[in-house]
Amino acid sequence: MHKQLCVLVALTALILSSGCSTTTTSNTQSPIQQATGSLELSSTPQGAEIYLDGVYRGTTPSRIPDLPNGSYQVELRLHDHTAWDMDVEVQAGNTSYIDATLAPIVVPTTIPTPVPTTIPPKTVVGCWELDTYKGNSTGTYHLELQSGGTGRLTVGYPMIIHWSQDPTTNVIYVSCANPHDPTKISHMDLDYDETTDTLIWREVSAPFTRVPC
Structure with missing residues (x-):
């Protein structure tokens, strides 16, 4: 019995002397960033309504961030001015710029044609x-x-x-x-x-x- 106890103690000491370690492997990965860009718009005159693919996005001047890569249809509208539109390409990490000039709507003025007035001749009969x-x-x-x-x-x-x-x-x-x-x-x-x-x-x-x- 004494001999078995000594063997157990010796075995325990051997294990403690050799050390014990635990290794933790981290597989943490950064989240995949979405590929987006931005669009900056201005106009002359200012205050034009911005429609991006038909959706209202404020008035000029304005910056629209976090737009996914792709092509967008941009339309600017302003009262008494002709609507302006174009297709623009947005690229990841870049800002696309639009500076539009809106043409005023010219309303033709009608000049009345003067009606010739005939002055009756003086009565000489x-x-x-x-x-x-x-x-x-x-x-x-x-x-x-x-x-x-x-x-x-x-x-x-x-x-x-x-x-x-x-x-x-x-x-x-x-x-x-x-x-x-x-x-x-x-x-x-x-x-x-x-x-x-x-x-x-x-x-x-x-x-x-x-x-x-």
């Missing part, structure tokens, strides 16, 4: 007289302007006349044929003075005054 002096004798020109551009001029004898009025200058143009020689056409140009209601015979600066017909 009626009878007019002009006293003339030839040597020691006197005479009277009697002018009758009828509507429709016809009338009579009486200088000792009546003559049929045709007349017209310039709507811009109000000049009265009178023409008449000599009843004894129809090939001879006489002309008379008259200015109408609305203030005095007279017809001024241009060639001789003589006034015809209105008289009852």
